[in-house]
Structure formats: C-alpha cells, structure tokens
Amino acid sequence: GIQVEQSPPDLILQEGANSTLRCNFSDSVNNLQWFHQNPWGQLINLFYIPSGTKQNGRLSATTVATERYSLLYISSSQTTDSGVYFCAVLTGANSKLTFGKGITLSVRP
Amino acid sequence: NAGVTQTPKFQVLKTGQSMTLQCAQDMNHNSMYWYRQDPGMGLRLIYYSASEGTTDKGEVPNGYNVSRLNKREFSLRLESAAPSQTSVYFCASMNQDWSYEQYFGPGTRLTVT
Numbered sequence: 001g002i003q004v005e006q007s008p009p010d011l012i013l014q015e016g017a018n019s020t021l022r023c024n025f026s027d028s029v030n031n032l033q034w035f036h037q038n039p040w041g042q043l044i045n046l047f048y049i050p051s052g053t054k055q056n057g058r059l060s061a062t063t064v065a066t067e068r069y070s071l072l073y074i075s076s077s078q079t080t081d082s083g084v085y086f087c088a089v090l091t092g093a094n095s096k097l098t099f100g101k102g103i104t105l106s107v108r109p
Numbered sequence: 110n111a112g113v114t115q116t117p118k119f120q121v122l123k124t125g126q127s128m129t130l131q132c133a134q135d136m137n138h139n140s141m142y143w144y145r146q147d148p149g150m151g152l153r154l155i156y157y158s159a160s161e162g163t164t165d166k167g168e169v170p171n172g173y174n175v176s177r178l179n180k181r182e183f184s185l186r187l188e189s190a191a192p193s194q195t196s197v198y199f200c201a202s203m204n205q206d207w208s209y210e211q212y213f214g215p216g217t218r219l220t221v222t
C-alpha cells in the first residue's frame with residue numbers, strides 16, 4: 001500500500017517563529033488532507049489540498065502531486081498551535097485515508 | 110449543523126464484554142468510516158461504508174462488526190472486547206460526489222481491562 005512519511009517527527013518552537021512541516025507519499029493520490037490534533041484529541045481539518053497552494057490565516061499548504069510531497073507552513077506560531085499535525089492521503093476506489101505518523105509540535109511562550 | 114457526533118466519549122470495559130459505538134452525521138454524506146488511533150501512530154481504517162446498505166473491511170477489521178443503519182448512522186460493535194482494542198476510535202464521513210474531504214467526529218476513548 002501507499003506509504004506516507006512526515007518529517008520532522010518532533011518540533012519545538014519559540015512563540016513567533018515560523019516552521020515548515022513535510023509530507024512525502026509513495027504513489028499517486030486522489031486527495032491530501034492536513035489535520036491538527038489538539039491536546040484534547042480533536043482532529044481539526046486544516047486543508048484539503050490535492051494539488052496547488054492554499055492559505056488560511058497564518059497557515060498555508062502546498063502540494064506538488066507530480067513530486068509526491070506536501071508542505072504545511074506555520075507562520076508566527078502561537079502556543080495554541082501545539083499538538084500533532086497529520087498528513088493523510090486518499091487513494092483507491094474505497095476512498096480510504098492513509099495517515100502518516102504525525103509531527104508533534106510544541107510552541108513555547 | 111453538528112457535523113459528526115459520536116457516543117460515548119469514554120468507556121471502560123472488562124475483557125469479554127461487548128459494546129456498540131455510535132456515530133451519526135448530519136451533512137448528508139454518502140460514505141462513513143471507522144478508524145482507530147493508537148499511541149504514536151496515525152489513524153488506521155477499521156471498516157467503511159461507501160453508501161447506505163454497504164460495508165467493507167479496512168486495514169484492521171478483526172474483532173469488530175459494523176452496521177450502516179441508515180444514511181446518517183454508522184455503528185461499530187465489539188462483540189468480545191480484548192485489551193488490544195484499547196484505543197481511541199474516530200468516525201468520519203465524506204461525500205465523494207463533490208469532494209473527497211473527510212470530516213471527523215470527536216472520538217471515543219475506550220479502555221479494555
């Protein structure tokens with residue numbers, strides 16, 4: 001099956017810093033989503049981005065489908081950005097999402 | 110518009126007990142999914158239902174059964190719980206007719222002792 005790798009596995013930032021989170025995938029995909037899992041365990045949809053670039057406030061994402069990677073940019077990080085960021089790709093007729101193992105982000109005040 | 114709802118939020122079971130996790134969505138989505146999340150890992154698909162009346166196995170179906178009761182509701186049943194089923198369970202839904210974006214419920218934290 002498709003492999004999804006996220007890097008780095010852990011990231012510690014000082015409040016106000018910028019960061020780039022990476023997601024590599026091993027095959028063609030129908031869709032790619034970025035999620036933020038907050039400290040309470042809730043999965044929050046950040047981006048639905050099979051290709052191209054999207055921005056939402058301090059967050060933006062770029063997917064280059066032909067090169068099989070996606071990047072999530074966080075600018076001017078805040079403590080509320082802490083949590084785990086998952087990349088998930090959708091493949092096949094059953095529209096199954098395959099998740100990466102996540103990137104744990106800690107933003108310190 | 111509540112999105113995807115799950116009950117219960119927390120549950121503790123003894124080995125061998127049974128229970129049903131409930132999921133409902135009010136977005137008129139065709140497809141519904143059950144995932145489990147174990148520590149340090151992403152989510153893994155247990156079962157899915159592409160439309161009302163159909164269900165199929167995902168990556169880790171052993172020990173579980175599902176029912177797609179109607180378009181809104183998709184339940185997950187543990188017939189004889191085992192400690193290996195201690196996990197957080199997420200339900201999701203999607204309408205692939207116009208978007209492949211999946212939306213997740215708040216999760217059910219299950220502990221089997």
